[in-house]
Amino acid sequence: MGFADDHLIPLIDEGLGNSAYLVDLGDGRALAVDVARDLRALSAAAERRGLSVAYAADTHLHADFLSGAVQLGHDHGATVLASAAGRRAFPHTPLADGDEVDLGGLTLRALATPGHSEEHLAFLLLDGNRELGVFTGGSLIVRSAARTDLLGADRAEELTRAQYRSLRRLTSLPDETAVWPTHGAGSFCSAPPGAERTTTIGAEERANPLLAAPNEDAFVRRLLAGLGSYPAYFDRLSEANRRGSAVLTRAPELPALDPAQVEALLADGGLVVDVRPAADYAAGHVPGSLSIPLRAQFATWLGWLLPQDAPLAFVARDDQDLAEVVWQSYKIGYERLAGHLAGGMAAWLAAGNLQLATDFLTADRTGDRPYVDVRQAAEYTAGHVPGAVHIELGDLAARTAEAPRGAVLACGHGERAMTAASLLERAGHRDFAVLRGAPEDYAVAHGQRLAQGDAQ
Incomplete structure (x- = not known):
């Protein structure tokens, strides 16, 4: 078959910063890659094209979402394709480096690309001998590479060195080869901000700062230096994906x-x-x-x-x-x-129950309250209110005693700061307010300029 651009359908999860892919194989069947358990977008796309999912491929044991591969096996009879090294505990076709799967006109070749996880595979899509594109999961991503510390700090350097070798292997593909990553902007699995979610091998060789590292040691330093915090549930989901999600026989509801x-x-x-x-x-x-x-x-x-x-x-x-x-x-x-x-x-x-309220103040009404910034470290470093106390929202439950009395809690718009307020309230604090706005709004209202750099 000839492979046209519209045969590849990206399915973007803006919240997790990820892309899954549905590939129209041209005969009423489809390949799904790195699809999450919420199959609503995939099902709608498949229905529009009259497709049944014949193959569900996972590049790695995902830490940020539960895979939909098991469900696709149940709903469509899809064959699950995944790394043999992942030792998944459910029916699947285990693949090792170099293994190929005939998709019926197209071929999928497994490439061992450890780093983001130790059992990571990239999937090279071939039309005969022509490289159409490569599903890179959490190896090579747009202008970066995915994080390598999810198995613990003690293994981060080892996996980062493996990531270096994986990226070098991928960049040996022809420059025009499309790169279809899973992780993108907004992903806590690490990606720089930006609108682009796909790229090419040549574009990454020209513009990816990690690929510009002069040697492996420099690559390791650059990648590890850019890693921020990540959600606590990441520590649980890889194992949950190894076991496989329970099959849902009907859509769950909220009574x-x-x-x-x-x-x-x-x-x-x-x-x-x-x-x-x-x-x-x-x-x-x-x-x-x-x-x-x-x-x-x-x-x-x-x-x-x-x-x-x-x-x-x-x-x-x-x-x-x-x-x-x-x-x-x-x-x-x-x-x-x-x-x-x-x-x-x-x-x-x-029903006669009490409610509580929280002060939600515009910048001009905050007075001289202490300022607590609950954004991620990278956001804080890029620009923060001078003198701000920085406590990431993900750390706040364990650090409530560090929030000054009477503080105004702030983030980028107010949503995360309101979450922070609710955490403090649960810990018994009541003397705080939430900023309705951004650090820039506060700085303007208080005659300040935002500072840059890490907290002292």
């Missing part, structure tokens, strides 16, 4: 709960997650609830801040999509979803 049921869940050790916008949470919320606004990044913060084994109830607005809450939770292995508060906060108050 309706009355206020008494929510109270009982809280009393029994459950947690309430408020997915409404930050302003709604600020105006009034269930005491002790955690604010995680429903947006693209919802799954990241759910998995970073909450235990996987606690039953969860959700507070939402009537116009919010509860299916999105469910699928973002299931995508990262959070399945103990007790339900949602029927009628929202109005029902909570009508």
